Amino acid sequence: MMDGSKGPKRPPVLILLGPPGAGKGTQARMLSERFGFIQLSTGDLLRAAVVAGTDAGKRAKSVMEAGGLVSDNIVLAILADRLAEPDCANGVILDGVPRTTAQAKALDTLLANAGQSIDAALALEVDDVEMVVRIAGRFTCGACGEGYHDSFKAPKVEGVCDCCGAQDMKRRADDKAETVMARLDAYHAETAPLISYYEQRGVLWRIRAMGDIDEIAAKITGVVAAITA
Ligand SMILES: [Zn+2]
Numbered sequence: 001m002m003d004g005s006k007g008p009k010r011p012p013v014l015i016l017l018g019p020p021g022a023g024k025g026t027q028a029r030m031l032s033e034r035f036g037f038i039q040l041s042t043g044d045l046l047r048a049a050v051v052a053g054t055d056a057g058k059r060a061k062s063v064m065e066a067g068g069l070v071s072d073n074i075v076l077a078i079l080a081d082r083l084a085e086p087d088c089a090n091g092v093i094l095d096g097v098p099r100t101t102a103q104a105k106a107l108d109t110l111l112a113n114a115g116q117s118i119d120a121a122l123a124l125e126v127d128d129v130e131m132v133v134r135i136a137g138r139f140t141c142g143a144c145g146e147g148y149h150d151s152f153k154a155p156k157v158e159g160v161c162d163c164c165g166a167q168d169m170k171r172r173a174d175d176k177a178e179t180v181m182a183r184l185d186a187y188h189a190e191t192a193p194l195i196s197y198y199e200q201r202g203v204l205w206r207i208r209a210m211g212d213i214d215e216i217a218a219k220i221t222g223v224v225a226a227i228t229a
């Protein structure tokens with residue numbers, strides 16, 4: 001769409017951006033099933049490279065064993081190796097990489113060397129306040145694991161599990177409203193530069209991600225169909 005050249009068809013490279021709780025994992029799986037894209041997340045990439053014992057994998061392993069953070073260069077070297085593997089020929093979805101604009105620029109260079117480029121950055125957008133209500137309202141029965149929600153699925157008798165009758169409701173510390181808000185703030189602070197980077201390149205698609213999962217999937221599918229047509 002942005003690319004005027006009509007070279008040989010190359011595998012699309014998509015980036016999926018979205019805060020925790022926006023359903024990124026679900027949408028990435030949908031894209032894998034529907035289009036045959038391979039989902040590449042930083043964690044999976046690192047683990048696989050360490051297991052495979054590639055050069056970059058060995059470097060990552062020694063950094064991690066020393067308790068350090070694996071550098072952008074190593075992550076990108078691992079990504080470059082991975083993109084060259086045959087199963088990536090249908091296209092890939094990157095999740096968690098790039099993280100910074102420096103990484104995004106390095107990724108552009110890496111892709112350009114392989115005759116590729118970012119085809120779309122899909123930014124899942126949420127309503128922060130509504131997200132906090134959704135996440136902070138969750139709790140589960142400690143006995144049977146049944147899930148509940150203050151607003152959407154309260155037990156019939158407060159504090160008593162509908163399924164097993166236990167009175168052992170648990171809330172995850174991570175789901176506290178302040179924690180969720182802090183996580184969203186951190187996400188926005190980290191991602192805003194990436195969003196504008198991809199917007200300037202004309203590959204950013206903002207996808208409202210508050211509705212029904214299937215509706216969100218349909219929007220994403222529409223974008224992907226358009227850019228791969
Ligand atoms: Zn229960």
